[in-house]
Amino acid sequence: MRMLGIETSCDETSAAVVEETGDAAKPWAIRSNVIASQVPIHREWGGVVPELASRQHIRDICGVVARALAEAETRWHDLGAIAVTQGPGLVGSLLVGVSFAKAAAAASGLPLVAVHHLAGHIESLVLHNGELPLPSVILVVSGGHTSLYLVERRGSYQTLSRTRDDAAGEAYDKVAKLLGLGYPGGPAIDRLAKSGNDRAIALPTTRLTHADRNAPELKGDLDFSFSGLKTAVARHVQGREGVSTQDIADIAASFQRVVVTALIDRLFVAARRYQAASVGIAGGVSANSRLRAELMDRSERRELPAFLPSLSLSTDNAAMIAAAGLRAFRAGVTAPMDLNADAALPLG
Numbered sequence: 001m002r003m004l005g006i007e008t009s010c011d012e013t014s015a016a017v018v019e020e021t022g023d024a025a026k027p028w029a030i031r032s033n034v035i036a037s038q039v040p041i042h043r044e045w046g047g048v049v050p051e052l053a054s055r056q057h058i059r060d061i062c063g064v065v066a067r068a069l070a071e072a073e074t075r076w077h078d079l080g081a082i083a084v085t086q087g088p089g090l091v092g093s094l095l096v097g098v099s100f101a102k103a104a105a106a107a108s109g110l111p112l113v114a115v116h117h118l119a120g121h122i123e124s125l126v127l128h129n130g131e132l133p134l135p136s137v138i139l140v141v142s143g144g145h146t147s148l149y150l151v152e153r154r155g156s157y158q159t160l161s162r163t164r165d166d167a168a169g170e171a172y173d174k175v176a177k178l179l180g181l182g183y184p185g186g187p188a189i190d191r192l193a194k195s196g197n198d199r200a201i202a203l204p205t206t207r208l209t210h211a212d213r214n215a216p217e218l219k220g221d222l223d224f225s226f227s228g229l230k231t232a233v234a235r236h237v238q239g240r241e242g243v244s245t246q247d248i249a250d251i252a253a254s255f256q257r258v259v260v261t262a263l264i265d266r267l268f269v270a271a272r273r274y275q276a277a278s279v280g281i282a283g284g285v286s287a288n289s290r291l292r293a294e295l296m297d298r299s300e301r302r303e304l305p306a307f308l309p310s311l312s313l314s315t316d317n318a319a320m321i322a323a324a325g326l327r328a329f330r331a332g333v334t335a336p337m338d339l340n341a342d343a344a345l346p347l348g
């Protein structure tokens with residue numbers, strides 16, 4: 001069976017066709033994965049402007065879907081269902097994908113499947129590597145989220161922790177803006193950090209020991225917090241006269257060391273606590289070179305298998321949504337035609 005996937009939660013318009021392989025260990029193959037990035041539009045404003053994003057999705061969606069079908073040599077009647085990101089994300093952006101998918105499902109008679117954006121990111125690990133050994137602890141780290149999930153059964157996710165304030169990608173974007181590096185900040189800091197001294201400046205690491213008042217069921221010590229770190233970088237930059245290129249590289253490297261250490265440490269503490277058979281990192285920040293290297297290094301030392309998506313599957317794309325849609329569809333899940341976008345959709 002082939003699934004059409006549609007993703008419009010933030011600033012990429014994406015459509016993909018993913019097909020079942022019949023191989024239980026590596027269940028899906030990508031036939032096409034078309035991504036129209038809006039980065040050049042938002043760069044001018046230093047971040048994603050929701051109103052501009054939704055308008056651009058409207059311009060791009062028909063062409064992106066047509067190209068995804070053409071590249072996959074797939075006609076509408078070759079498809080088994082249509083999967084779409086229902087949330088979380090920017091509501092105006094989500095609505096474009098959801099409306100398109102509902103209209104396409106109504107016109108073609110195909111079933112509709114609603115997908116959680118983060119379930120999509122988690123599925124990018126399976127798309128690239130095949131099924132993960134379970135139980136698995138997965139870190140989803142993107143522009144909007146930084147959370148740990150326990151996967152005990154395929155397709156079911158238990159939240160172990162989350163960020164109390166900024167997401168890691170958001171911290172990258174804000175610090176890059178402070179340093180005058182433009183949008184998106186993650187790739188720019190990652191590049192510059194390579195020529196910087198990661199011990200040049202002392203930046204604080206936040207360790208949380210108490211439960212979150214808003215989520216008392218979680219113990220809290222696996223939670224993340226990045227807003228203090230961002231403020232410390234701002235103070236450091238403001239307290240200086242001129243900032244040289246080398247200073248900027250040093251700040252980027254020092255910032256990146258603190259973020260990556262916080263992410264990897266919590267992931268492996270959780271892995272031990274829940275006796276994980278594997279760990280994985282997904283989401284836009286999983287493209288980070290230091291995070292990838294430290295994950296593999298720690299995984300070897302702990303003799304615990306670790307998984308990453310390919311670079312092109314790390315950031316937002318519709319192939320991961322189609323894959324998560326296939327998993328849900330095979331579990332008997334479809335969406336009604338009055339499906340609505342949900343900007344704050346919970347996972348699990």
Ligand code: KG4
Pocket residue numbers: 010141142143144145168169170172173184185186187190283284285286287288289314315316
């Ligand atoms: O998953 P994603 O494409 O969109 C969301 O769902 O948020 O993630 C985008 C985030 C941005 O904050 C971007 O700066 C960050 O991922 N990112 C990176 C890198 N590439 C993208 N952060 C650190 N290092 C990178 N190489």
Ligand code: ZN
Pocket residue numbers: 117121142143283284315316
């Ligand atoms: Zn994402």
